[in-house]
Amino acid sequence: MKMLNQDDTKRITDKVLSLSKADECTVTIKGGRTGNIRYARNAVSTAGLVENTEIAISVAFGKKQGTASVNEFDDKSLEKAVRRAEDLARLAPENPEFMPTPAAVAFKSSSTFSAKTDAIDPEFRAQVAAYSIEACRKNKLVAAGFFTDESGFETIANSRGVFGHQQRTNVDFTCTVRTEDGRGSGWVRRDANDVSKFDARAASDVAIEKALRSVEAKALEPGRYTVILEPAATSDLMAYMFNSFDARSADEGRSFLAKQGGRNRLGDKLFDEQVNVWADPWHPDVPVLPWDAETMLAREKMDLIKNGKIAALNYSPFWAKKQGARAVGAPGNIVMAGGSKSTAELIASTKKGVLVTRTWYIRMVDPQSVLLTGLTRDGTFYIENGKIKHPIKNFRFNESPVTMLNNIDELGRPEILAGDESQFQLLIPAMRVRDFNFTSLSDAV
Amino acid sequence: MERRTFLKVGAAAGGTLLVPVFGNAIAAEELMNPMAVQFKKSLADAAMNAATKAGASYCDVRIGRYLNQFITTRDVNVENIVNTESSGVGVRVLANGAYGFVATNVMTPDAVADAARQAVAIARANARLQSEPVQLAPVKGVGEVAWATPFTKDWRTVPVKEKAEMLIAANKAGLAAGATFMTSMLFQVNQQKYFASTDGSYIDQDVHRLWSPFTATAVDKASGKFRTRDGLSSPAGMGYEFFDAQPRHKVRAAGGVTTLYHGAYDIVEDAKAAGRQAREKLTAKSVEPGKYDLVLSPEHLFLTIHESVGHATELDRVLGYEANYAGTSFATLDKWQSKKFKYGSDIVNFVADRTTPGSLGAVGYDDEGVPGKRWDIIKNGVLVNYQATRDQAHIIGEKESHGCSFADSWSSVQFQRMPNVSLAAGANKLTPDELVKDVKKGIYILGRGSYSIDQQRYNFQFGGQLFYEIKDGKITQQLGDVAYQANTQEFWNACTAMCDERDWRMGGSFFDGKGQPSQISAVSHGSSTTRFNGINVINTARKIA
Numbered sequence: 001m002k003m004l005n006q007d008d009t010k011r012i013t014d015k016v017l018s019l020s021k022a023d024e025c026t027v028t029i030k031g032g033r034t035g036n037i038r039y040a041r042n043a044v045s046t047a048g049l050v051e052n053t054e055i056a057i058s059v060a061f062g063k064k065q066g067t068a069s070v071n072e073f074d075d076k077s078l079e080k081a082v083r084r085a086e087d088l089a090r091l092a093p094e095n096p097e098f099m100p101t102p103a104a105v106a107f108k109s110s111s112t113f114s115a116k117t118d119a120i121d122p123e124f125r126a127q128v129a130a131y132s133i134e135a136c137r138k139n140k141l142v143a144a145g146f147f148t149d150e151s152g153f154e155t156i157a158n159s160r161g162v163f164g165h166q167q168r169t170n171v172d173f174t175c176t177v178r179t180e181d182g183r184g185s186g187w188v189r190r191d192a193n194d195v196s197k198f199d200a201r202a203a204s205d206v207a208i209e210k211a212l213r214s215v216e217a218k219a220l221e222p223g224r225y226t227v228i229l230e231p232a233a234t235s236d237l238m239a240y241m242f243n244s245f246d247a248r249s250a251d252e253g254r255s256f257l258a259k260q261g262g263r264n265r266l267g268d269k270l271f272d273e274q275v276n277v278w279a280d281p282w283h284p285d286v287p288v289l290p291w292d293a294e295t296m297l298a299r300e301k302m303d304l305i306k307n308g309k310i311a312a313l314n315y316s317p318f319w320a321k322k323q324g325a326r327a328v329g330a331p332g333n334i335v336m337a338g339g340s341k342s343t344a345e346l347i348a349s350t351k352k353g354v355l356v357t358r359t360w361y362i363r364m365v366d367p368q369s370v371l372l373t374g375l376t377r378d379g380t381f382y383i384e385n386g387k388i389k390h391p392i393k394n395f396r397f398n399e400s401p402v403t404m405l406n407n408i409d410e411l412g413r414p415e416i417l418a419g420d421e422s423q424f425q426l427l428i429p430a431m432r433v434r435d436f437n438f439t440s441l442s443d444a445v
Numbered sequence: 446m447e448r449r450t451f452l453k454v455g456a457a458a459g460g461t462l463l464v465p466v467f468g469n470a471i472a473a474e475e476l477m478n479p480m481a482v483q484f485k486k487s488l489a490d491a492a493m494n495a496a497t498k499a500g501a502s503y504c505d506v507r508i509g510r511y512l513n514q515f516i517t518t519r520d521v522n523v524e525n526i527v528n529t530e531s532s533g534v535g536v537r538v539l540a541n542g543a544y545g546f547v548a549t550n551v552m553t554p555d556a557v558a559d560a561a562r563q564a565v566a567i568a569r570a571n572a573r574l575q576s577e578p579v580q581l582a583p584v585k586g587v588g589e590v591a592w593a594t595p596f597t598k599d600w601r602t603v604p605v606k607e608k609a610e611m612l613i614a615a616n617k618a619g620l621a622a623g624a625t626f627m628t629s630m631l632f633q634v635n636q637q638k639y640f641a642s643t644d645g646s647y648i649d650q651d652v653h654r655l656w657s658p659f660t661a662t663a664v665d666k667a668s669g670k671f672r673t674r675d676g677l678s679s680p681a682g683m684g685y686e687f688f689d690a691q692p693r694h695k696v697r698a699a700g701g702v703t704t705l706y707h708g709a710y711d712i713v714e715d716a717k718a719a720g721r722q723a724r725e726k727l728t729a730k731s732v733e734p735g736k737y738d739l740v741l742s743p744e745h746l747f748l749t750i751h752e753s754v755g756h757a758t759e760l761d762r763v764l765g766y767e768a769n770y771a772g773t774s775f776a777t778l779d780k781w782q783s784k785k786f787k788y789g790s791d792i793v794n795f796v797a798d799r800t801t802p803g804s805l806g807a808v809g810y811d812d813e814g815v816p817g818k819r820w821d822i823i824k825n826g827v828l829v830n831y832q833a834t835r836d837q838a839h840i841i842g843e844k845e846s847h848g849c850s851f852a853d854s855w856s857s858v859q860f861q862r863m864p865n866v867s868l869a870a871g872a873n874k875l876t877p878d879e880l881v882k883d884v885k886k887g888i889y890i891l892g893r894g895s896y897s898i899d900q901q902r903y904n905f906q907f908g909g910q911l912f913y914e915i916k917d918g919k920i921t922q923q924l925g926d927v928a929y930q931a932n933t934q935e936f937w938n939a940c941t942a943m944c945d946e947r948d949w950r951m952g953g954s955f956f957d958g959k960g961q962p963s964q965i966s967a968v969s970h971g972s973s974t975t976r977f978n979g980i981n982v983i984n985t986a987r988k989i990a
Contacts, residue, residue, distance in 0.1 A: 037571070038961050040766040044571040048546035049563060050856045052533065069529050071550045084528075091605075096522060122570040133574055144768035146961040174961075176769040187769075253664040253671055254626065256989060260669035270989075360772075361897045365908060365928060368671060369987040373906050373928075375899045377772075396897075396904055396930065402989045439983065440930050444772070444901035 004031055004053060004153065006165040012055070012073065013157035019082045022059035022089060024101050025159045028293055029055045032152020037125040040144035042133050047125065059085045063098035066090070099317040104161030105298050110287040114194035117169035118151040125149070132175050132204035141211055143204070145175035149195065154289060156296050164291050171195050172418055175204055176378060177211040178445075184391075185445050186210025187358055187378035189232050191418045191425075193287060210357060210379035217391040219441055220382060226353040227436040228346050228383070231415040231428045233356040233376070234404070239422030240362065241370055241401040242334055245304065247313035251323065256370045256402060257310065264313065271308040271405040278303045279331030285416050286425040292329030299329035308405075331424070338414040338429025346412045346432050348386040353432070355381040355388060359397070362421075370400045375442055394445075395438035407434040477601060479637050480510055480532075482649055486589075488557050489641035492536045495558035497643065499565040501538035503581065505642035506557070507812060508534050509855030512635040516605070518612040519628050520620065526605065533855040536561045540568035542578025548856040582838035582846045584814050586645020592809025593651040595802055596684025600633040600655055603685050611688065612657070615716035619661040622720030629659035629676075629716070632955060634967075638812075646814040654805055654967055655687060656680030656955045657712050661719035665727050672726035672925075674719040675910050677703070677744050677892050678710045680953045680967065682805045688712065696950070698742065699877035699889055699974065700920035702913055705744060707950040708803065722911060722923070729925035732912070734984045738887035738941075739929060739977045740880060745890045745909050746868070747952025747970035753933040754788075754795055754866055755970065756959075757902035758822050759849075760831040760841065761861040770961050772900025775933065776828055781841070786828045789937030794869040795823040797832055799848055804865045804969035805953045812859035815848035822866060826938070834861045853964040860960055867951070867971035871943035877974040880942055887915035888927060888982065893952070895928065906930045908985070926986040936977060944973035 004012070013027045031053025038046045056069040059082070066088025068081045128147040136143040148171070155165040173190045188206040192198045250257035250264035257265045280301040281290045290299055295317055303311035320327035347355060357379030365371040375396050381388045412430030489506040496504035510532045517525040533550035534557050545568030547560040608631055616627035636652040659676040681687050690711035695704050703718050704711075741749070761767055762774040780786035799806055799817030808817055813835050821829050831841060834850040852859040881889065892910025899905070912924040931939075953969035 034962070036962060038769075039574070040768055041576075041764065043576045044543060044574045045766055046544055046546060046858050046860065047567050047571050048548070048858050049567065050548045052531075052548070052550045052856055054531070067527060069527070071531050071533065088526075088528075093523075097524075122567045126570045126574065129571075130574060142765065142768075144765060146769055148962060174769055178765070178768060178773075182773075252626065253666050253669065254662050258669060258671070260667065262666045360900055363895045363897045365895045365906075365985045366926070366987060367673075369989045371985055371987045373895065373897045375897070375904065377900055394899065394904075396899070396906060398906075398983070398985065400987055400989055403987075440904060440981075442899040442901075442904035443775070443932070444899035444903050 004029070009155035009165050010163065012078070013155060013163065016057055016078055016082055017157065017159050019079055020059050020086065020159070022061050022086055024060040026058045026101050026296060027055065027157045029053065029155040030152065032150060034148060034150045035120060035125055036146065036148040037129050038146045039129045039133060042137055042143055044129055047122065055081065057081050057085045059089050061089050063094040064089050064092040065095060065098065066092060097318045099321065101158045101160055102162060102296050107164045107290045107298055108282070109166060110282045110290050111284065112166060112168035112193055112287045112289060114169045117149055117171055117193065117195040120149045120195060128173065128200040131200045132177070132207070135204055135208060136177055139208060140180055141208060142178045142180060143175060145173070147171070147173045154293060156291060156293055158296060162296050166289055168289065169193050171198055173198065173200065173203060175207045177207040179211055179215055183445060184211045184215035185378045186214060189417060191416050213381070213388070214379050214391040217393045220392045222395060222438045222440050224435040224437050226350065226409065226432065226434050228343065228350060228353055228355045229431050229433060230343055230357055231417050231430055232358040234428060234431060235417045235426050236359065236362045236420055236422060237372055237401040237404065238334060238426065238428060239424055240364060240372055242304070242424065244367070244370060245314050247315045247323065247325065248319040250313060256368060257313065266310050266313055269309045270402060271305060272408045273308045274408050274411060275305050275308050275405050276337040277305040278335050279333055280335055281332060283333060283335055283427065286333045286335065286427045288332030288425055292332070295327065295329060297327060297329040299332060302328065333425040334428070336414060336428040338411040341412045343412055343430045346410060346430055347383055347388065350383045350386060350432060353383040354392065355383055365398060370402050371398060372400065373398050394442040396440045396442055397437055398439045399437045404433050404436065409434055485639040486641065486647055488534060488552060488554060489639070489647065491554035492534065492557040492561040493641065493643055496536065496538045496561035496565055499562045501540045501565050503539040503643055504561065505537050505640065505813065506534060507852065507855055508639040510637040511854060512601070514633045516608055516612060516631045517628070518609065518616055520616055520626060521613055523609045523613070531854070534560065535852065535855045535858065536564050537858060538564045538568055539579055540565045541572035543568045543572040543575050544579060545571065546858040579836050580839050581835045582844065584644050584835065584846065587648065587814065588645065589647040591649040594653040594682055594807070596653055596686065598685040600653065600685045601635060611712060615659060615712045618713050618717040619720035622717045623663060623724030624661035624720035625664040626662040627659065627716065630657065632656045640810065640812060640814055642814050644814060648810050648814055650809055652808060653684055654680065654682050655685070657710065659712065659716055659719070661716065661723040663723035663727055670727055672723055674723040674726065675892060676712065676715050676719060677705060677910065678712065678715065679744065679951055680805055680955045681803055682807050683803045698891060699740065699881045700913065702920060703891065703911065705742065725923050726925055729923040731986050732924045732927045732982060732984050734982055736979045737982045738884045739980045740884060740887055740889045740915065741975050741977065742891040743950050743972045743974065744892055744952050746972045746975055748893045748896050748954070749907055750866060750868055750970040750972060751954055751957070751968070752896060752898045753902055753905055753936065754823070755863045755968070757933065758831050759861055759863055760833045760837045763831060764837070764840065767959065771959050775901045775903050781828050781831065784827065787826050787938060788823050788828045788934060789826045790940045791826045792871065792943065793823055793826045793937050793940050795866055796820070796869060797822050797847070797864045797866050799864045801865055804951055805955070805967035806865040806969055811848040811850045812852050813846060813850040815846045815850070817848055820847060832861065832863055837861065851966060853966060857964050862959065862966045863968055865969045865971070868975065870946040870949040870973045873945065875942065875944045877944055877948060880944055880974055880976055881915055881920060882918040884915045884976070885917055888924060889913040889915055889920060903932050904930070905933065926984045927982060928985050929980050929982050931980055936980065939977045939979060941976050941978050943975040948973035
């Protein structure tokens with residue numbers, strides 16, 4: 001189906017709201033197209049285009065709610081979905097934690113759409129792949145990569161006058177370059193909502209250089225080391241920690257932000273003073289929608305960590321009311337202040353340490369301390385006297401991001417990233433961190 | 446890789462919607478009324494004709510209707526219930542020796558024909574980068590056939606009230622037994638999948654799966670400590686009869702430390718045990734790091750199998766197709782070709798299969814129209830085969846595909862996904878209690894905990910739900926802060942004993958993630974209780990500021 005514009009979705013949401021006989025009705029429509037190209041062994045393996053649009057309708061009679069979602073938009077299907085949601089709501093018991101849907105608010109739009117990204121076609125995608133494949137063939141290397149572009153929209157509306165519609169675009173590129181003998185591997189990631197900020201050739205060159213430098217890795221004893229963590233090495237660790245910024249969990253004593261005796265750690269200094277993190281839906285490098293679709297509340301620019309202190313926790317509307325706090329839309333991005341130094345400059349001022357390109361397969365070991373395990377991958381190097389001395393074998397780590405952010409020596413220049421498993425758009429710096437805990441060696445290249 | 450979130454399955458709901466619901470969620474008659482087979486056939490023919498006319502040498506069409514229902518509860522409240530329905534068509538073609546794929550949710554002959562033509566255009570754009578054309582192993586067209594998951598009770602006909610009451614009963618049992626908080630969920634999946642290809646197959650399949658995980662959390666506010674114990678259920682490829690557990694479905698764990706389940710599940714009983722055990726974990730002895738003999742229960746070992754054997758023997762990984770995301774594999778072709786690579790000790794035998802009833806991976810046909818089958822992966826400890834799709838079979842000298850091609854949605858392209866990969870039971874009669882008797886310094890581990898493995902499947906670390914100290918052949922007390930680290934080949938070569946067929950049962954992963962764009966897949970792994978000698982155990986207790 002053609003991409004729905006604001007007039008189209010306004011007509012649909014108005015129709016759905018008028019069809020509903022419930023006390024309250026909320027509607028979310030998400031749709032668009034996603035293109036992608038995937039390559040490996042210096043050839044394209046799959047490429048595709050997906051178009052889809054979905055609508056979710058939630059209604060309430062008093063404190064009784066029902067929900068249905070479909071991906072069909074003819075009049076009959078919309079009516080069917082409304083009736084289905086209403087049937088559910090009539091059968092539902094009252095929800096003791098029910099909160100009324102919010103009243104109308106003027107959403108200040110953010111620049112999440114780029115016409116250039118929207119215009120990407122199969123030829124463009126094939127050319128992105130061609131840059132790294134051709135450069136790798138020339139250097140007797142093997143490329144595997146993935147480029148995906150999205151152009152879509154999100155619409156929210158409710159029976160109390162909320163209406164928001166915004167288009168968004170995004171590109172995501174990752175490339176792994178390996179030596180033919182499998183002894184070296186390098187990687188790069190680039191994300192942007194405007195494809196004109198993306199240079200496929202330059203990005204591929206980063207992965208190629210790392211692959212060539214990473215052969216003949218030596219084993220270093222596991223232990224605690226000063227590390228320079230490139231932004232991609234901390235993105236998932238940070239996301240894990242910010243997933244735990246829920247006020248209710250902290251108040252109930254089941255998160256690292258819980259305090260002995262039943263209080264939370266809002267306002268406590270948990271990190272090094274250099275740590276400043278905030279959310280900002282209008283940030284020019286990592287713009288996100290100005291609302292949180294789950295609650296239909298507006299997002300705000302807000303500090304999460306200020307000079308090392310916990311500055312905000314996420315309150316659901318129910319928990320905010322119970323605790324006398326104010327609920328706002330949950331953050332969609334995470335921005336961390338950094339310095340002006342490049343990673344190369346951080347290396348130059350390091351006497352002894354380990355450079356980590358990325359981390360991999362991170363999982364929670366202990367939520368009490370946010371202890372995470374995972375591994376380094378695709379470019380791990382030993383630094384001595386300001387220079388990369390030689391590649392080293394990959395490590396498994398067992399470390400908490402809370403400890404990591406307490407042991408910061410210096411921060412580098414922030415970079416735009418989407419984490420492997422994170423729902424946040426991230427802008428985070430490279431970090432030099434003391435005493436990072438590597439617990440065993442991995443033979444993986 | 447096991448994804449930690451539920452990713453695409455829940456995505457269609459447009460966010461988390463708090464909906465406590467009692468009664469039938471979606472009118473059952475609507476759910477039970479699938480698209481007419483003749484309609485699907487006509488759409489598939491429209492796509493295949495358009496693709497062929499545009500120059501495709503091969504075309505397959507997947508028409509899907511995916512129905513999911515998720516219920517989440519917290520303590521005594523039904524917190525969330527989401528019904529999702531998604532339908533659409535995915536068209537894959539081969540043109541000029543390259544693949545192209547387009548998916549659309551517009552289910553008209555014109556729209557799918559247009560999708561087919563776009564797929565051919567994409568294939569042509571990519572063909573210039575191919576170093577060699579795609580080679581498909583032959584598949585004999587099967588004409589018009591159907592297959593369905595065998596079940597006796599359809600989850601779609603069970604009133605939501607009954608399902609919600611079961612979860613609330615479990616939460617109440619956990620709370621009464623010692624938990625401070627309880628959360629539980631019920632995931633129910635129905636995939637109505639139609640596959641057609643220019644090979645002459647028109648295959649209609651109806652796949653059902655469900656899973657009911659929960660977490661019991663015990664909090665000690667005075668010390669600020671909290672501990673959790675997750676449910677020990679295994680997701681299943683069966684109907685709602687899964688919850689009708691009878692005494693024959695209950696298994697006594699070694700030393701009687703808890704009750705385990707085989708073929709059906711009693712969530713209320715398990716939640717009661719979890720509430721008590723979560724509370725006990727608050728005061729469990731912190732483990733002394735070092736080498737231990739590990740006795741691993743099937744509900745735990747399935748995930749270690751999944752990560753260190755299941756993924757490691759996927760041929761696309763071995764060849765490098767996953768190099769950019771999930772990685773490659775240490776189980777390289779030269780090791781397989783040597784016919785003597787000792788993946789494990791002599792007693793280690795792994796079988797891949799798509800046929801075991803009740804398993805998550807059981808289907809009639811894969812998403813390339815290949816019938817489900819069963820084959821050896823590791824025989825007497827030696828790596829003897831991989832898991833392959835149609836375009837990979839020739840690389841390992843096979844004349845036909847293993848039937849390992851799947852997509853998680855009509856909108857996703859099919860690619861290599863693992864079948865059920867299971868460790869065969871021991872040949873000699875042995876019960877879990879008899880196995881423990883012979884262990885001097887060991888740890889008995891039950892349930893899935895944290896898990897992580899490197900991108901070539903060498904170095905891994907696993908946690909668990911329950912850890913019991915074994916001293917001089919006896920289970921003595923619960924331990925805390927346990928995780929073990931090993932290298933895959935060393936670990937499987939340290940396998941010294943396993944219980945017999947009577948103790949063999951399946952665990953499973955509902956949301957196994959792989960590929961770019963990432964897709965999920967459901968798969969089971971069977972084993973009996975198994976012993977590994979001299980494995981490195983670390984202590985995971987940490988203090989933060």
